[in-house]
Amino acid sequence: MKQIAESKGIILFTKDYKEKDKLVKIFTESAGKLMFFVKGAHRKNNPLTPAIMPYTQGVYLGKFNEEGLSFLNAAKEIQPFLKIQQDIFAAAYATYLLTLTDAAIEDRVYDPNLFHFLQQALTLLDEGKDFEIVTNIFEIQILQRFGVLFNWEQCQICGQTQGKFDFSPKYHGLLCERHFLEDKHRYQADPVAIHFIRQFSKVSYQKIQSIHLKPETKKQIQKVVDQLFEEYVGIHLKSKKFIEQMNDWGNILKPTNENEENTEK
Numbered sequence: 001m002k003q004i005a006e007s008k009g010i011i012l013f014t015k016d017y018k019e020k021d022k023l024v025k026i027f028t029e030s031a032g033k034l035m036f037f038v039k040g041a042h043r044k045n046n047p048l049t050p051a052i053m054p055y056t057q058g059v060y061l062g063k064f065n066e067e068g069l070s071f072l073n074a075a076k077e078i079q080p081f082l083k084i085q086q087d088i089f090a091a092a093y094a095t096y097l098l099t100l101t102d103a104a105i106e107d108r109v110y111d112p113n114l115f116h117f118l119q120q121a122l123t124l125l126d127e128g129k130d131f132e133i134v135t136n137i138f139e140i141q142i143l144q145r146f147g148v149l150f151n152w153e154q155c156q157i158c159g160q161t162q163g164k165f166d167f168s169p170k171y172h173g174l175l176c177e178r179h180f181l182e183d184k185h186r187y188q189a190d191p192v193a194i195h196f197i198r199q200f201s202k203v204s205y206q207k208i209q210s211i212h213l214k215p216e217t218k219k220q221i222q223k224v225v226d227q228l229f230e231e232y233v234g235i236h237l238k239s240k241k242f243i244e245q246m247n248d249w250g251n252i253l254k255p256t257n258e259n260e261e262n263t264e265k
């Protein structure tokens with residue numbers, strides 16, 4: 001991998017390095033996550049500046065090293081996610097998805113499926129699709145990158161696939177109503193929330209248009225997702241905390257149509 005390489009990439013984050021330079025973490029399609037050193041990134045009219053803005057994707061060219069830092073030489077086909085760059089709510093959710101991706105896999109692990117999944121999620125946030133639904137689908141489906149794989153299809157005891165379900169930490173999966181008593185520490189989750197999480201575990205982002213949820217249902221879904229992450233992933237991301245804080249004060253700032261009653265399918 002020592003030679004000059006070229007790959008599509010998504011900026012995960014950037015940070016200042018010494019006075020004039022930057023470190024830029026890019027999730028590349030062809031070589032996984034890499035940390036790039038960008039010399040003189042703070043210099044005015046550095047041609048790389050637009051390419052390394054937060055919430056940007058493009059094609060990145062440079063020396064992709066197997067150890068240590070990589071080096072960025074040029075970029076083309078730069079596509080900023082403009083709405084995300086300009087909207088603090090969209091940006092908060094995007095930052096969370098980016099940090100979650102960074103946490104989920106090791107650097108230099110080739111994972112084009114996750115790359116495309118992240119790309120789709122960011123595109124949807126950028127289009128102003130429901131931030132919470134985009135994020136919950138991402139959270140549920142990225143669980144397996146943390147080594148957590150649940151069977152969302154059926155009751156872990158009897159294989160039932162229809163009806164009400166709850167999540168059981170004892171059985172690491174679903175229980176049908178008939179077997180709720182088998183785990184007294186079951187999540188006591190809202191069956192409607194579990195219903196949607198089961199959908200989210202297999203839905204593709206193309207179908208997201210058809211999902212509309214009431215605020216209360218979203219709250220119940222988030223509660224279960226948070227329990228799952230607490231119990232099985234155990235990471236605490238600042239970007240996630242920020243979304244929670246933002247939602248506490250955010251209701252005052254949100255555009256009014258966000259509070260409209262949505263129909264549920």
Ligand SMILES: [Zn+2]
Pocket residue numbers: 155156157158159160175176177178179
């Ligand atoms: Zn059962």
